[in-house]
Amino acid sequence: MLQRTSYLTKNYGKPEGWTLGVYESTGGYAQAKRVLTSMTREQVVDEAKKANVRGRGGAGFPMGMKWSFMRPHPTKPSYLVLNADEGEPGTHKDRTIMELNPHAVVEGCIIGCFGIGAHVAYIYVRDELHLSKARLWGAIEEARKKGYLGKNPFGTDYAVEVYVHTGAGAYICGEETALLNSLEGKRGEPRLKPPFPAQVGAFGCPTTVNNLETIAVVPTVMEVGGEAFSKLSALHSLNDGGVRLYGINGHVKKPAVVELACGPTINELIYEIGGGVQGDRKVMCVIPGGSSTPVLLPSETVNAPDPSSPMHPWHGKSVFDVPLGVDTARNMGTMLGTCCVTVLAEGTCPVLAMHNLMQFYRHESCGQCTPCREGGAWLLRTVERILDGRGTITDVDNLSDIASNMMGNTICAFGEGTAMPALGFIRKFRPVFEQYVRGERTRADARLTVA
Amino acid sequence: MPFSLSPERERELEAILSRYPTRMAALIPTLHLIQDQEGWISDEVIAWVSQRLDVPPAHIKGVVTFYTLFNQHPVGKHQVWVCRTLPCALRGAGDVLAQCEKKLGIHAGETTANGKVTLRTAECLASCGTAPMMQINKEYHENLTPEKVDRLLTKLMEG
Ligand SMILES: Cc1cc2nc3c(=O)[nH]c(=O)nc-3n(C[C@H](O)[C@H](O)[C@H](O)COP(=O)(O)O)c2cc1C
Ligand code: SF4
Ligand code: FES
Numbered sequence: 001m002l003q004r005t006s007y008l009t010k011n012y013g014k015p016e017g018w019t020l021g022v023y024e025s026t027g028g029y030a031q032a033k034r035v036l037t038s039m040t041r042e043q044v045v046d047e048a049k050k051a052n053v054r055g056r057g058g059a060g061f062p063m064g065m066k067w068s069f070m071r072p073h074p075t076k077p078s079y080l081v082l083n084a085d086e087g088e089p090g091t092h093k094d095r096t097i098m099e100l101n102p103h104a105v106v107e108g109c110i111i112g113c114f115g116i117g118a119h120v121a122y123i124y125v126r127d128e129l130h131l132s133k134a135r136l137w138g139a140i141e142e143a144r145k146k147g148y149l150g151k152n153p154f155g156t157d158y159a160v161e162v163y164v165h166t167g168a169g170a171y172i173c174g175e176e177t178a179l180l181n182s183l184e185g186k187r188g189e190p191r192l193k194p195p196f197p198a199q200v201g202a203f204g205c206p207t208t209v210n211n212l213e214t215i216a217v218v219p220t221v222m223e224v225g226g227e228a229f230s231k232l233s234a235l236h237s238l239n240d241g242g243v244r245l246y247g248i249n250g251h252v253k254k255p256a257v258v259e260l261a262c263g264p265t266i267n268e269l270i271y272e273i274g275g276g277v278q279g280d281r282k283v284m285c286v287i288p289g290g291s292s293t294p295v296l297l298p299s300e301t302v303n304a305p306d307p308s309s310p311m312h313p314w315h316g317k318s319v320f321d322v323p324l325g326v327d328t329a330r331n332m333g334t335m336l337g338t339c340c341v342t343v344l345a346e347g348t349c350p351v352l353a354m355h356n357l358m359q360f361y362r363h364e365s366c367g368q369c370t371p372c373r374e375g376g377a378w379l380l381r382t383v384e385r386i387l388d389g390r391g392t393i394t395d396v397d398n399l400s401d402i403a404s405n406m407m408g409n410t411i412c413a414f415g416e417g418t419a420m421p422a423l424g425f426i427r428k429f430r431p432v433f434e435q436y437v438r439g440e441r442t443r444a445d446a447r448l449t450v451a
Numbered sequence: 452m453p454f455s456l457s458p459e460r461e462r463e464l465e466a467i468l469s470r471y472p473t474r475m476a477a478l479i480p481t482l483h484l485i486q487d488q489e490g491w492i493s494d495e496v497i498a499w500v501s502q503r504l505d506v507p508p509a510h511i512k513g514v515v516t517f518y519t520l521f522n523q524h525p526v527g528k529h530q531v532w533v534c535r536t537l538p539c540a541l542r543g544a545g546d547v548l549a550q551c552e553k554k555l556g557i558h559a560g561e562t563t564a565n566g567k568v569t570l571r572t573a574e575c576l577a578s579c580g581t582a583p584m585m586q587i588n589k590e591y592h593e594n595l596t597p598e599k600v601d602r603l604l605t606k607l608m609e610g
Contacts, residue, residue: 077472089536089575127483127520128532128576130589163470168479168518171574185478185506187517203472247580250541255580291537291575340579342538356537360574366517448540 050226052241057211060326098132234263247340263323289337292417294424
């Protein structure tokens with residue numbers, strides 16, 4: 001059942017809700033103070049682990065575990081880096097936190113720095129988000145004036161500085177190692193892993209990269225307590241804890257960003273949050289968590305007859321009625337991603353939708369790996385040819401081949417992020433691709449809007 | 452006139468440099484600071500930044516060409532970016548772009564003859580919940596309607 005919560009969003013919509021006064025009137029900075037004045041680093045990491053916060057940036061890696069990888073280096077400092085590049089098509093959640101609750105980010109940085117043994121946090125915000133940057137800088141200034149940042153936060157000697165850093169319009173800088181190169185003043189090209197950022201991160205030093213929402217929820221984790229926080233989620237038993245922001249966009253009546261206990265279903269998001277589909281149409285498909293996550297159709301069902309399968313409780317049900325979590329999404333053949341769902345209503349053209357996304361990926365590849373650089377360009381050219389009525393059946397098969405050959409053959413996950421959604425469209429809408437080849441559909445009739 | 456940074460921006464540059472352990476890390480913020488003043492990044496600017504941050508010009512050129520937002524040529528007084536990516540396209544981004552092209556009499560990627568407006572398409576700007584949208588200079592304009600677009604562009608062409 002859908003459960004609305006308001007930890008991150010309690011000051012959304014209040015007048016001047018982003019200022020220190022409002023934030024402190026609802027308990028703000030009490031947790032940072034408590035952590036710095038009365039807890040050890042191990043205790044903080046332990047709470048983080050118990051909270052089962054799965055990274056909010058897309059991959060769903062457990063936050064507490066990532067923090068525990070940080071080891072003090074004999075000579076080098078450590079860094080906390082927040083990923084607020086928010087560029088994954090369909091994703092519009094981090095921006096609301098920066099604009100409406102920036103102090104949660106700053107307080108999260110203080111606790112996070114302490115938890116990983118860092119004294120400096122960089123918040124990497126994509127350049128276009130000018131209001132977000134201004135609100136973050138405003139919050140940092142307010143916190144510094146109060147003595148919550150600087151050399152002696154809350155009278156302790158655990159120095160913390162927080163800075164905002166900007167990109168310059170490159171989606172790939174959301175990939176964590178590209179982001180680190182960009183932070184260092186270089187081209188945003190992903191690095192080979194290993195070494196991982198916990199060993200060699202920003203400026204060659206141990207670094208934790210977390211999504212902005214992952215860090216913004218940390219004060220709540222400390223306030224509620226790790227285990228109690230985890231239990232707020234419908235997926236606590238799958239180690240997918242707490243609350244998070246969900247977005248709904250595309251062909252719904254009321255696009256929105258809301259805070260919910262983890263584990264709403266796609267149907268709940270569409271009908272209870274989004275107010276249903278435009279024109280009361282049926283849903284053709286959804287992109288569950290940003291454009292890199294393969295589409296799901298309402299006609300797909302869960303096939304997990306074995307009672308020991310974690311998916312068994314939903315055996316035989318539509319994938320739109322399964323609580324969305326990191327592991328449940330993976331078991332449905334897609335990915336949870338960023339928890340912002342894009343809805344495509346019946347009447348829209350899946351080939352045109354894929355073409356739109358392939359333009360995006362073609363434009364954003366950093367170009368280091370041949371399969372990604374060339375594969376992305378081929379995918380776009382081929383789908384364009386099919387759309388224009390110049391394609392053959394071989395072209396349809398080629399799409400699958402090209403995408404399959406990109407998988408696992410690239411430096412970073414952008415390659416898979418291009419190939420997986422492409423394969424999703426081709427496999428699930430193959431008859432439509434074939435209709436274009438046979439001339440039964442034309443580009444002139446293809447649409448993306450329904451209203 | 453040879454390039455120089457305004458006194459206010461000079462102070463901002465010092466503040467930027469104090470945030471990082473290396474001078475190179477200040478490169479992208481510095482280029483933004485200069486582009487805000489000059490509108491684009493010329494070879495002369497690259498030479499100036501190279502001296503100032505002690506970073507080779509070739510490295511700076513590599514950075515400028517990598518990032519979409521750095522202009523390698525002069526652009527119009529105002530920048531209009533229409534988001535074209537799928538979530539916006541599902542809510543009418545195609546019509547918004549067509550309307551802009553018609554009203555301004557140019558195609559995406561071009562600048563009006565009077566040098567006032569450069570029109571471009573953007574990839575997802577994190578406003579998919581308030582689509583369709585466009586960015587004009589540093590401001591987002593969301594939940595666009597044909598009337599809204601018309602009003603905004605009229606103002607730009609006059610201003
Ligand atoms: C191509 C690509 C783009 C990404 N973009 C973002 C992004 O915009 N924001 C984000 O938080 N993570 C993004 N990620 C994921 C990051 O690499 C990284 O996993 C994440 O920042 C870790 O934070 P988390 O563990 O708190 O989720 C992207 C990954 C890839 C491969
Ligand atoms: S997979 Fe693509 S984006 Fe990632 S490093 Fe290779 S070329 Fe660059
Ligand atoms: S697709 Fe336009 S803002 Fe996301």
